[in-house]
Amino acid sequence: MHSLRWKIAGHALSLLATVLLGGLLSATLVRLAPGFDTDERVLDPHLNAASVQALENARHRDDNIFYFYCSYLSRAAHGDLGNSVALGQPVRVLLRERIPLTVRLLGIGLGLSWILASTLALTAAWLRLSIYDAMTTVVSGGLLCLPAAVLALLSVLWNVPGSIAIALIVFPHTYRYARNLLVKVYSRPHILAARARGLGEARILFWHVVPTVMPQMLALAGVSVSMAIGAAIPVEALCGLPGIGELAWQAALARDLPLLVNITVLVTLVTLLANSSADVIGSMFRRQEA
Amino acid sequence: MRLRNCSGNIARLRNAAAVAVICVGAMAGLAAAQGGQLRFCLHNEPKTFNPQQVDDDAAASIRYLTGGVLIRLNRQTQRLEAELAESWKISKDGREISFKLRSGITFSDGTPFTAEDVAYTMQQLMDPALHSPTGDSFRSGTGKVEARVISPTQISIQFPAEVAGLDRLFDQVAILSQNSPKKEMAVLGPFMVADYKPGATVLLQRNPNYWKKDEQGRRLPYLDSILLNIQTNHDVEMLQFKRGELDLINTLDSEYFDKLAATSPQVVHDAGPSLDSEQLWFNEVAKAPIPPYKREWFRSADFRRAISESINREDLSRIVYHGHAQPAMGPFSPANKFWFNASLKPPVYSPDAALKALAADGFRLENGTLKDKSGNAVEFSIITNAGNKARERMAVLIQDDLQKIGIHVNVVTLDFPSLIERMTQSFDYDAIILGLTNVDLDPNEEMNVWLSSAANHQWNPQQKTPETDWEAEIDRFMRAQASSSDPKKRKAAFDRVQEIVVEEQPFIFLINKNALSAVSARVHGAAPVILSPQTFWNAERLTVSGN
Numbered sequence: 001m002h003s004l005r006w007k008i009a010g011h012a013l014s015l016l017a018t019v020l021l022g023g024l025l026s027a028t029l030v031r032l033a034p035g036f037d038t039d040e041r042v043l044d045p046h047l048n049a050a051s052v053q054a055l056e057n058a059r060h061r062d063d064n065i066f067y068f069y070c071s072y073l074s075r076a077a078h079g080d081l082g083n084s085v086a087l088g089q090p091v092r093v094l095l096r097e098r099i100p101l102t103v104r105l106l107g108i109g110l111g112l113s114w115i116l117a118s119t120l121a122l123t124a125a126w127l128r129l130s131i132y133d134a135m136t137t138v139v140s141g142g143l144l145c146l147p148a149a150v151l152a153l154l155s156v157l158w159n160v161p162g163s164i165a166i167a168l169i170v171f172p173h174t175y176r177y178a179r180n181l182l183v184k185v186y187s188r189p190h191i192l193a194a195r196a197r198g199l200g201e202a203r204i205l206f207w208h209v210v211p212t213v214m215p216q217m218l219a220l221a222g223v224s225v226s227m228a229i230g231a232a233i234p235v236e237a238l239c240g241l242p243g244i245g246e247l248a249w250q251a252a253l254a255r256d257l258p259l260l261v262n263i264t265v266l267v268t269l270v271t272l273l274a275n276s277s278a279d280v281i282g283s284m285f286r287r288q289e290a
Numbered sequence: 291m292r293l294r295n296c297s298g299n300i301a302r303l304r305n306a307a308a309v310a311v312i313c314v315g316a317m318a319g320l321a322a323a324q325g326g327q328l329r330f331c332l333h334n335e336p337k338t339f340n341p342q343q344v345d346d347d348a349a350a351s352i353r354y355l356t357g358g359v360l361i362r363l364n365r366q367t368q369r370l371e372a373e374l375a376e377s378w379k380i381s382k383d384g385r386e387i388s389f390k391l392r393s394g395i396t397f398s399d400g401t402p403f404t405a406e407d408v409a410y411t412m413q414q415l416m417d418p419a420l421h422s423p424t425g426d427s428f429r430s431g432t433g434k435v436e437a438r439v440i441s442p443t444q445i446s447i448q449f450p451a452e453v454a455g456l457d458r459l460f461d462q463v464a465i466l467s468q469n470s471p472k473k474e475m476a477v478l479g480p481f482m483v484a485d486y487k488p489g490a491t492v493l494l495q496r497n498p499n500y501w502k503k504d505e506q507g508r509r510l511p512y513l514d515s516i517l518l519n520i521q522t523n524h525d526v527e528m529l530q531f532k533r534g535e536l537d538l539i540n541t542l543d544s545e546y547f548d549k550l551a552a553t554s555p556q557v558v559h560d561a562g563p564s565l566d567s568e569q570l571w572f573n574e575v576a577k578a579p580i581p582p583y584k585r586e587w588f589r590s591a592d593f594r595r596a597i598s599e600s601i602n603r604e605d606l607s608r609i610v611y612h613g614h615a616q617p618a619m620g621p622f623s624p625a626n627k628f629w630f631n632a633s634l635k636p637p638v639y640s641p642d643a644a645l646k647a648l649a650a651d652g653f654r655l656e657n658g659t660l661k662d663k664s665g666n667a668v669e670f671s672i673i674t675n676a677g678n679k680a681r682e683r684m685a686v687l688i689q690d691d692l693q694k695i696g697i698h699v700n701v702v703t704l705d706f707p708s709l710i711e712r713m714t715q716s717f718d719y720d721a722i723i724l725g726l727t728n729v730d731l732d733p734n735e736e737m738n739v740w741l742s743s744a745a746n747h748q749w750n751p752q753q754k755t756p757e758t759d760w761e762a763e764i765d766r767f768m769r770a771q772a773s774s775s776d777p778k779k780r781k782a783a784f785d786r787v788q789e790i791v792v793e794e795q796p797f798i799f800l801i802n803k804n805a806l807s808a809v810s811a812r813v814h815g816a817a818p819v820i821l822s823p824q825t826f827w828n829a830e831r832l833t834v835s836g837n
Contacts, residue, residue: 242489
């Protein structure tokens with residue numbers, strides 16, 4: 001129990017350090033990106049020299065990245081996440097409005113991909129039929145070869161929800177790993193012995209297979225969250241879904257420093273939380289098994 | 291005779307019956323068509339609902355649909371019409387405009403509309419801290435803008451200096467309420483913002499207090515509501531239109547236009563050449579980080595004219611725009627009925643004439659490569675914004691055209707912020723292809739493009755003094771047209787500007803795109819035009835059937 005607490009504390013510290021570093025890295029990359037200190041609005045011929053100057057001054061305010069990041073952290077500690085340069089709205093409002101859609105998209109997408117992957121992987125492990133293996137390998141391999149943007153475009157074309165595209169992007173990764181793991185576990189001597197003694201498949205699955213594969217599957221679950229978040233950007237941007245992914249795309253195109261830094265911090269936080277949670281729960285399983 | 295009389299009566303009766311049937315049918319049709327919801331897309335998130343801070347297309351569309359203005363530019367006739375102002379008068383010196391306002395009008399929340407509201411609007415709009423593009427259009431000189439309320443229906447607004455085309459500028463000024471607790475959400479236009487789902491939709495509902503009525507005395511607008519989908523992806527917009535989920539596409543590109551025309555020719559509309567132009571220009575900035583010999587080419591009018599003559603604009607129109615564009619003659623499109631200089635000659639495609647002109651300037655063709663008098667091979671890059679298929683294709687066709695006279699062109703695409711940085715800050719480029727979106731008919735709106743001291747004088751911006759004689763001449767004529775309220779004098783001055791630009795080719799104008807749009811068969815009363823907003827300029831008179 002003591003070591004588990006230390007593990008959680010260690011994870012929390014590394015999480016905090018990574019989030020802070022991720023934010024700084026994102027801010028630095030945006031600052032160094034060509035076109036950072038330009039504003040499309042300066043091309044508006046209606047604006048007079050004073051207004052153009054005001055726009056340019058606003059952009060140059062964030063020239064010193066360390067000053068920007070320190071003041072950002074200080075404001076964020078008081079709940080102020082700054083204002084989006086491109087959309088002219090508070091970042092906190094933008095995130096609050098768009099998070100529910102992305103959470104729903106990722107939740108349904110991940111759920112579908114896991115149901116599909118685990119069902120097919122389990123069937124593959126039970127059946128051990130080469131034709132079945134070949135078919136599922138071709139399907140998952142084919143999906144693995146398709147870029148996320150292509151799947152997103154197909155979902156637009158066929159009027160399929162974006163969550164299906166997310167599911168199909170994540171599915172091949174989870175299926176291949178889960179299938180290999182389950183086949184390996186079902187080949188272990190104690191499972192074979194249990195089968196030989198006539199134990200039911202459900203009992204074998206829940207008493208002998210699940211506890212063995214759970215730590216690896218949890219780790220895979222953590223990784224699949226980051227995969228799904230990565231896929232959400234092209235899916236939302238191409239399907240025109242107003243979520244965090246689409247916001248990130250807009251922010252990147254507009255070199256919107258406050259928005260991009262906040263989205264990076266948020267995505268890093270979610271990804272690390274998913275992975276750390278998987279790691280901690282997995283270690284609990286391992287301890288129980290031991 | 292009697293018989294004739296009798297048959298005449300019968301004929302009259304028959305005609306009267308037919309007219310009555312048509313009238314009843316039309317009224318029944320109109321009554322059936324009244325109400326309903328119009329749906330179309332905004333291509334970006336509106337940054338604001340405050341009409342004075344509008345600086346993006348989405349917010350401008352919402353301002354057009356919700357804002358009440360004193361004077362409206364009729365998008366079809368290109369003439370000014372009285373709206374909230376019954377009449378107006380501009381003083382001889384062009385510094386003062388007086389309005390006689392309509393009485394008995396209220397904002398959407400019931401607050402009465404008076405001259406005080408106009409004064410308040412102007413005071414807010416001219417706040418220097420606002421940096422409003424609309425407000426900046428009125429700034430012709432230093433000093434304050436004074437609004438003098440004469441009575442609840444009369445107001446006079448004085449400007450520190452003459453403002454050219456003053457009345458036309460009021461087309462963009464949506465009147466705010468001074469007293470309404472709803473502030474800018476209280477409107478005088480046909481619709482009002484009822485709901486906003488960020489990133490998804492803006493719902494506009496009929497303004498119950500809208501003042502206008504149709505010829506039959508029915509209150510406008512006919513529509514109950516307008517649903518604006520925020521959709522940045524044009525492919526999705528096209529799919530939604532095909533599925534019947536949208537009623538309008540305000541601006542179509544030629545590829546989509548032809549695809550739609552192939553399946554539903556009745557829904558697409560080509561209103562002819564628009565005000566928008568696409569142009570190529572060379573970097574003439576003295577401090578630009580380009581080799582001096584290149585700067586010398588780019589600063590030579592003979593070189594620029596030769597490049598212009600070597601570009602086959604008919605091909606650009608035919609291949610890139612599928613015939614939905616016209617070769618551009620100069621700064622203004624023929625679509626701008628008043629300001630276009632009709633004496634300008636159409637551009638000529640003649641690579642042979644271009645080579646002769648280049649030879650006279652010391653260039654020579656050696657083994658298929660054009661070289662300048664110092665022996666440098668003529669080679670440059672054209673940059674344009676990535677993702678704009680038409681510009682990318684135009685650049686490739688120009689590359690091919692110039693190869694015919696021995697010039698090697700590299701085509702580079704950059705994302706927009708990187709392009710703007712090169713164009714406005716580092717000046718690290720040879721040539722650029724971009725477009726000019728003209729939303730206004732008056733040349734005064736382009737002062738920041740044509741004056742040599744202006745930031746948007748793209749080929750060589752912010753000159754302390756004009757670096758060439760012809761730029762000095764353009765400055766003089768632009769200032770002359772801006773300081774006169776006589777339309778004839780202004781037109782003569784701007785005609786000369788157009789001639790100089792065509793002669794010197796600082797911008798090599800390529801094409802004027804046609805205004806392409808799509809209107810679903812459900813929508814009645816639509817008459818797409820070239821001026822923005824092309825399809826819904828008469829939104830208050832549109833009706834939809836089937837919902």
